[in-house]
Amino acid sequence: xxxxxxxxxxxxxxxxxxxxxxxxxxxxxxxxxxxxxxxxxxxxxxxxxxxxxxxxxxxxxxxxxxxxxxxxxxxxxxxxxxxxxxxxxxxxxxxxxxxxxxxxxxxxxxxxxxxxxxxxxxxxxxxxxxxxxxxxxxxxxxxxxxxxxxxxxxxxxxxxxxxxxxxxxxxxxxxxxxxxxxxxxxxxxxxxxxxxxxxxxxxxxxxxxxxxxxxxxxxxxxxxxxxxxxxxxxxxxxxxxxxxxxxxxxxxxxxxxxxxxxxxxxxxxxxxxxxxxxxxxxxxxxxxxxxxxxxxxxxxxxxxxxxxxxxxxxxxxxxxxxxxx
Numbered sequence: 001x002x003x004x005x006x007x008x009x010x011x012x013x014x015x016x017x018x019x020x021x022x023x024x025x026x027x028x029x030x031x032x033x034x035x036x037x038x039x040x041x042x043x044x045x046x047x048x049x050x051x052x053x054x055x056x057x058x059x060x061x062x063x064x065x066x067x068x069x070x071x072x073x074x075x076x077x078x079x080x081x082x083x084x085x086x087x088x089x090x091x092x093x094x095x096x097x098x099x100x101x102x103x104x105x106x107x108x109x110x111x112x113x114x115x116x117x118x119x120x121x122x123x124x125x126x127x128x129x130x131x132x133x134x135x136x137x138x139x140x141x142x143x144x145x146x147x148x149x150x151x152x153x154x155x156x157x158x159x160x161x162x163x164x165x166x167x168x169x170x171x172x173x174x175x176x177x178x179x180x181x182x183x184x185x186x187x188x189x190x191x192x193x194x195x196x197x198x199x200x201x202x203x204x205x206x207x208x209x210x211x212x213x214x215x216x217x218x219x220x221x222x223x224x225x226x227x228x229x230x231x232x233x234x235x236x237x238x239x240x241x242x243x244x245x246x247x248x249x250x251x252x253x254x255x256x257x258x259x260x261x262x263x264x265x266x267x268x269x270x271x272x273x274x275x276x277x278x279x280x281x282x283x284x285x286x287x288x289x290x291x292x293x294x295x296x297x298x299x300x301x302x303x304x305x306x307x308x309x310x311x312x313x314x315x316x317x318x319x320x321x322x323x324x325x
Contacts, residue, residue: 003115003269003313003316003320004313004314004316004317005313006114006115007111007114007115007273007312007313007316008309008312008313009114010110010111010114010115011111011308011309011312012309013110014107014110014213014217015217015305015309017213017214017217017218017221018217018218018220018221018224018305019221020217020218020221021217021218021219021220021221021222021224021225022221022222022224022225023221024218024221024222025221025222025225025226026225030218030222032226034222035219035222035223036288038215038218038219038222039219039284039285039288041211041215042106042212042215042216042219042281042282042285043179043282043285044179045208045211046208046209046211046212046215046216047105047106047128047132047179047180047183047212048179048180048182048183049183049205049208049209049211049212050105050109050121050128050209050212051105051125051128051129051180051183051184051187052183052186052187052190052205052209053121053187053205053206053209054121054122054124054125054128054187055122055125055187055188055190055191056187056190056191056197056202056205057119057122057191059191059192059194063122066122066123066264066267067122067123067125067126069260069264069267070123070124070125070126070127070267070270070271071126071130073256073257073260073271074126074127074130074131074271075126075130076256077249077252077253077256077271077275078100078101078127078130078131078134080249080252080256081099081100081101081102081249081252081275082096082100082101082134082138084099084100084244084248084249084252085097085098085099085100085241085244085245085249086100086142088240088241088244088248089237089240089241089244092146092237093142093143093145093146093292094143094146094283094287094292094293094296094297094300095237095240095241095300096142097135097139097142097143097283097286097287097297098241098245098279098280098283098297098300098301098304099241099244099245099249099279100134100138100139101131101134101135101139101279101280101282101283102131102245102249102274102275102276102277102278102279102280103216103277103278103279103280103281103282103301104124104127104128104131104274104275104277104280105128105131105132105212105216105280106212106213106216106217106280106281107213107216107277107278107280107281107305107308108124108127108273108274108277109121109124109128109212109213110213111273111277111312112124112270112273112274115269115273115316116266116269116270120266120269120270121270123266123267123270123271124270124271124274125187127270127271127274127275128180128274129180129183129184131274131280132178132180132282133178133180133181135280135282135286136178136180136181139282139283139286140286140290143286143287143290143292144290146292216281219281219284220281220301220302220305223281223284223298223301223302224298224302226295226298227295227298227299227302232299232302232303233303235296235299238299238300238303238304239303241279241300241304242278242279242300242303242304242307245278245279245304246276246278246304246307246308246311246312247311249275249276250272250275250276250311250315251315251318253271253272253275253276254272254315254318254319254322257271257272257319257323258322258323262323262324265323268319268323269316269319269320272315272316272319273312273316276308276311276312276315276316277308277312278301278304278305278307278308279300279301279304279305280301281301283297283300283301284297284298284301
């Protein structure tokens with residue numbers, strides 16, 4: 001079975017989970033406050049568990065080399081993604097956030113596992129970490145610079161410029177408190193020191209990491225149940241951010257990864273799948289937390305997720321055809 005077919009089938013499974021979340025909200029079994037609580041579980045428990053879990057592999061010089069290669073290419077791809085999204089979505093912070101950051105932790109990990117096996121998730125650890133770093137710093141900063149509708153607010157002449165030192169200290173303060181940063185440090189500790197994690201903790205970690213995809217898909221379903229679907233399809237801005245996220249950025253990623261030799265095929269394909277994922281559901285979580293247009297943020301997630309059924313397998317087909325030439 002080809003990678004594209006495997007991915008297509010896995011995406012359909014994830015849509016069934018989304019439908020369950022939709023039905024739970026519609027039937028009154030989950031409230032709006034409950035959905036916010038699920039968002040906190042994702043950010044503070046399940047995603048950090050996924051990050052730590054991905055580092056729990058046997059140490060080797062080759063593994064460390066591959067991790068560093070993945071980190072370098074991931075950083076370049078995410079920086080270019082953020083620049084492309086900001087350029088294409090100049091007026092709206094939510095579009096800029098959504099276009100820049102995909103959904104590798106909640107959406108990408110099960111796809112990578114289905115196509116390449118659990119071991120390949122190791123290659124996406126830097127992607128998940130760096131992407132969350134970008135969301136926690138750059139993403140939050142642009143949402144704070146927007147009004148309640150998500151549009152960037154023009155600074156007046158009376159606004160004081162923030163000093164570089166103050167800006168850096170603000171970023172460092174957020175990083176220290178970031179749950180994913182703590183998870184990275186813990187994961188690297190176990191990977192580099194080669195100290196085995198106690199079996200009891202490892203088992204608990206496996207359970208909490210396993211919550212990641214179901215809760216994320218339930219959350220998307222809950223968000224879907226709260227929006228006007230007909231009105232959603234009338235928002236032209238959604239198609240712009242979807243095109244940037246699902247077509248332009250993955251194609252750029254394919255070209256960037258083409259410089260790596262074929263011996264790194266699993267690494268390349270893992271990063272591509274992570275980059276080709278739809279708008280990350282964190283845009284809705286962060287929009288909710290920072291009083292931006294939560295409803296519109298949800299719509300960017302929903303509509304890009306719908307189109308990703310076609311675009312992710314398509315990008316994998318294009319990549320494999322190009323890389324095997």
